[in-house]
Amino acid sequence: MPIITLEHISFKYEEKWVLKNISFEVNKGEFIGIIGPNGSGKTTLLKVIDGVLIPQEGDVQIDGISCNKLKRERLAKMIAVVPQESMMIFPFTVQEIVLMGRAPHLGKWRFEGETDFRIARQAMEMTDTLSLMNRSMNALSGGERQRVLIARALAQQPQIMLLDEPTAFLDIKHEIDFFDMIQLLNKNQDLTVMAVTHDINLASLYCDRIILLRKGNIHCMGSPDEVINESHIKEVYETNVAVDKNPATGKPRVTPLSSHPSDGGSRLKSGAAPQL
Amino acid sequence: MRKYFFLPFFTLTSLTLSASHRSEQDNVVTMKRVLRVTIALFAVFVFVSAISMLVGPGGISILPLLKSLFTGWSEATFSLPSTEKTILFSIRLPRIIFAGIVGACLSMAGVVFQGLLRNPLADPYILGISGGSAVGAIIAIITGISLLPLGIPGIAFSGALLTIILVFGIAGTKKEIHSTTLLLAGVIVNAFFSAAILFLISIASERNLHSAMFWLMGDLSLAEWSDIALTGLFLIIGFITMYIYSRDLNLIVTGEETAMQLGVNVELTKKVLLIAASIVTGVAVSVSGIIGFVGLIIPHMMRMLSGSDHRLLLPSSALFGGSFLIVADTIARTITAPAELPVGVITALCGAPYFIYLLRRKAA
Numbered sequence: 001m002p003i004i005t006l007e008h009i010s011f012k013y014e015e016k017w018v019l020k021n022i023s024f025e026v027n028k029g030e031f032i033g034i035i036g037p038n039g040s041g042k043t044t045l046l047k048v049i050d051g052v053l054i055p056q057e058g059d060v061q062i063d064g065i066s067c068n069k070l071k072r073e074r075l076a077k078m079i080a081v082v083p084q085e086s087m088m089i090f091p092f093t094v095q096e097i098v099l100m101g102r103a104p105h106l107g108k109w110r111f112e113g114e115t116d117f118r119i120a121r122q123a124m125e126m127t128d129t130l131s132l133m134n135r136s137m138n139a140l141s142g143g144e145r146q147r148v149l150i151a152r153a154l155a156q157q158p159q160i161m162l163l164d165e166p167t168a169f170l171d172i173k174h175e176i177d178f179f180d181m182i183q184l185l186n187k188n189q190d191l192t193v194m195a196v197t198h199d200i201n202l203a204s205l206y207c208d209r210i211i212l213l214r215k216g217n218i219h220c221m222g223s224p225d226e227v228i229n230e231s232h233i234k235e236v237y238e239t240n241v242a243v244d245k246n247p248a249t250g251k252p253r254v255t256p257l258s259s260h261p262s263d264g265g266s267r268l269k270s271g272a273a274p275q276l
Numbered sequence: 277m278r279k280y281f282f283l284p285f286f287t288l289t290s291l292t293l294s295a296s297h298r299s300e301q302d303n304v305v306t307m308k309r310v311l312r313v314t315i316a317l318f319a320v321f322v323f324v325s326a327i328s329m330l331v332g333p334g335g336i337s338i339l340p341l342l343k344s345l346f347t348g349w350s351e352a353t354f355s356l357p358s359t360e361k362t363i364l365f366s367i368r369l370p371r372i373i374f375a376g377i378v379g380a381c382l383s384m385a386g387v388v389f390q391g392l393l394r395n396p397l398a399d400p401y402i403l404g405i406s407g408g409s410a411v412g413a414i415i416a417i418i419t420g421i422s423l424l425p426l427g428i429p430g431i432a433f434s435g436a437l438l439t440i441i442l443v444f445g446i447a448g449t450k451k452e453i454h455s456t457t458l459l460l461a462g463v464i465v466n467a468f469f470s471a472a473i474l475f476l477i478s479i480a481s482e483r484n485l486h487s488a489m490f491w492l493m494g495d496l497s498l499a500e501w502s503d504i505a506l507t508g509l510f511l512i513i514g515f516i517t518m519y520i521y522s523r524d525l526n527l528i529v530t531g532e533e534t535a536m537q538l539g540v541n542v543e544l545t546k547k548v549l550l551i552a553a554s555i556v557t558g559v560a561v562s563v564s565g566i567i568g569f570v571g572l573i574i575p576h577m578m579r580m581l582s583g584s585d586h587r588l589l590l591p592s593s594a595l596f597g598g599s600f601l602i603v604a605d606t607i608a609r610t611i612t613a614p615a616e617l618p619v620g621v622i623t624a625l626c627g628a629p630y631f632i633y634l635l636r637r638k639a640a
Contacts, residue, residue, distance in 0.1 A: 052536050076539030083534065089394045090529055090584040095304055100527055104539035108520060111307045111587075134303050156538070 001064055003028040003160060003192050004049060009058035011041075011048055018044045019055070020216040028159075029190040031183065033203030036213030037237050042196040043084075045213070046162045049194070050079050062160070076104035080158035082150050082166045091136040094148050098123055098133075101155030116155075123154035126181055128174070142169035150178065154185075161185075163195040167202075179206050204228050204251045212236055228252040305585040313588060317595035324599045325372050328606040329364060332613070374499035374563075375605040375619075376598035377507050379570055381514065381560035383597025386571030387578075387589055388518055388553040391525045392546060393455050399572035400557040403462035407469025408439025409561040414476045414488045428491070429503060429562045436558030439465060440551070452543050453550070493618030494567030496605050503563045514556035515594060521545050522586040529584065569623040570597055570604075573631050580634050600627070 002025035011019040018041045026032055034042050047053040049060060051067045060067040062078060080101070092100075101123070102116040112120075124130040127147045137145060146169045153161060161182065167175040183206055185191040197203050203210055204224040212219045212227050214236045220227050230243045233254060246253040385400035393402070400406070412435025413428050421427040446461040447453055473492070480488055518525075524545045527535035532542050557571075574597040575589065582588055604622040611617060 047533075050537055052533050072536060072541050073539035076537060079537070081534075081537045083531075083537075086531055086534065088530065089396060090391070090579060092526075092530065092584050093303055096526075096583070096585060097530070099304065100530065100538060103523065103527060108523065112304070117304075 002026055003063055004194075005059075005061040005064075006049070007059045007061070009048060009055045009060065011044060011053060011055040011057075013044075018216050019048065022058070022216075022218055024211065024218065024221060026192060026194065028192055029186065030192055031186050031206060031208045032192075032194045033207035033210040034194060034196045034213060035198070035200055035203050035210060036219075039215075040213040040236075041216045042213055043164055046081070046164055046194065046196055050081050050162055051075050073104050076156070078158055079160045079162060080153035080156040081162045082146075082153045082164065084164050084168060085142075086145065086149055088137045091138045093133070094124070094129060094135055094137060094140070094151075095120065095133040097137055097148055098129075098151045098155050101152040104156065119157065120151075120155045123151040126154060127151040128177070143171060143174060146170055147174065147178075158191070160192045160194070163193065163197075165196055165198065167197075167199075175202075182206075200228060200233070200254045201246075201251075204246075204253065205249060224252055228254060303583070305583065305588045310588050310591065313582060314591045314595065317592055317599070321376065321595050321599045321602075324602050325376065328372050328602050329368050331606055332363070332368060332610055370499045370501060370504055371496055371605065371609075372602055374504050374507070375496050375601045377504065377511050378496065378560045378564045378567065379574075379601025380594040380598040381507065381511050381556045382567065382571035382601075383574040383593040384515060384518060384590055385553040385557040385560070386597075387575040387586065387593045388525070388549050389571075390575055391529050391586060392549055392553075393459055394529060395455075395459065396576070397572075398459075399568075400553065400560070401466070401566065401568075401571070402459065403443050403554060404439050404465035404469060405436045405554055405557045406561050406566045407466045407473070408435040408442075409433070409558060410492060410566060411435050411469050411472050411476065413491050413562070413565070414473060414480070417484050417488050417491065418476060418480050426502070428498075432562030433558055436554075436562055439469075440554045440558065444550075453546055458550075490618055491565040494565040494620035494623075496564055496567075496601075496619055497609070497616060499563075507559055507563050510556055510559040511594075514552050515590070517552040518549060519587075519590055521549055522590050525549065525586045526584070529586075565618075565620075567601070567620045567623055569620070569627045570601055573627045574600060576631065577634055 004026040006025075007023055009019055009022040010017060022045065034045060036042050044053065048055050049062075049067075051060070051070070051072070054068065062070065062075065067075070098120045099112050099116060102112055102120065106112065106116070121130065124133055127150050129144065129147050129151050132140065132144060132148070137148065140148065146166065150166060163182070167178055170178060179202065182191070182193055182195075186193050195203070195207070207224060209222060210224055210227040211221045212232060219236050220232060228243060229252065230241060233239075233241050233243065240257040240259050242255045242257055243252055244255070245251070382400050386398070389398040389400060389402055390396060395402075409432040413432040415421075415435075416428045416431040421431055424430075443458065443461045443465050444453070446465075447458040477485060477488055524535065524540045527538050527540050528542060528545065535542050535545075575593050578589055578593045578596060582592055601619070601623070604626065605619045607626070608617045608619040608622045611622075
């Protein structure tokens, strides 16, 4: 049985429809990438799945149960979200933030116990944030903060992890470390992952299936080989790209080309396409 | 010179708190730590109250009192001269308890408003509750309703309740309350009531003017046991309600969406907490007038000393806010004795420098 089912989802803010009649299923243990240009509805799609936004039409089911029938606490035990950015007005420490991931597992009254401290510590170890644990969130760099939010999501011990450009602030080492870690959880613990990303090559490298969104519709959905080709990317992103196979991984690789004919054209002809 | 007994007060409290902070290896709020800090601050509260009992123009010597305390409470009160007994137990004690309760109410309401509105400048008066209450109180003073029992508090509290309904009516839609809209609605309502207060003051007679001004600056001298019991009841109910939602409030402070994703029913929590904090504020204001600064500064002090976790912040702010207002009121009633200063003047005068000290210490 699919763990996430979307049936004819349409969502609008005010008057503008941002998602139009979206339907798809995600099986347990899949790694799904969501790509698409700015404003194509990627983030909105994630928020509909985790129940923060209620679609005007259609039904979201998690593990076969309609999302709006699930209590927030129950939903939070199943789904963890890593947001793009998090503003902290009052300074919590890193450890406090990570422990907040345990909230759905504790009743209103219970304080965090030994198990929770252990799980939080593990999550911090995995995200390389253990040394920051007593620092205030406000004293961290953007990348460090992002890793703390990832640790919080891990401490939630979810079955589904929704990632909204989780590596936007990370350098290339921490970006790859992060995706390797998620892939490991995905393979070993059957964690279902849905990641919104702007980096098509990263999606191509890690995802089982990719959803390509265009103006609130699913333009196409399938394996990286099926989705990432020149015609799809050109059509949706309205920009000039070259797609070939990455010799190291065998996955499709996108190289953006300058729309300026003399520059992009010459580079293409000489065969020295810059790699991202 | 007994006033100077208070000087160790702030130092003592900061020491207690930072000690309990450092001894914790992991800097995390646990049940043990909440209990430890609560007990330490309660000791400070009792200490401050005891000192405050002995200070004042009545001139009660400490020695016989201390001696009698050791020989047993009932005997002690028995052996005291009756004037001293009256001063201690009918004048000072109710006023001290009252100051403690009002200080606690304002501080915990401040904590909740700052957290929910995610605004460090929020205080219990930010939604205009004080303004509505003040208009009620001044009307009561001008019309003479103040002569009836519970006259001023009754009308002032009605004013506060009407304001709450008005502000929430402006800001709320069918399903949700937007913090920004709520804040703006509060600012507008506050501005409107300020104009109304100025109008009422300009038409008041000279005698009424004096009591109106005193009320506006905060006055704890009118404490009666009935006020105390009523305010105390609201304090307890308010505190329990807020404490139930204190962890949810932690999550809301990090963002409403995040709180939802971590399993909090955000709209319900916001409603319950806003109503609880508003009512506690309304009660405190209507019995004591507008005592500024406490509800703004105490939550910040406590956050700097013991962190942002509301499970610790709420009880520590309530206890410390109570102690703080007792100190301020004791200074207000003694420093220019036999005349009295409005307590609001003292809260600002000694609160501001201490806050600056904390800011500087944090920066260093």
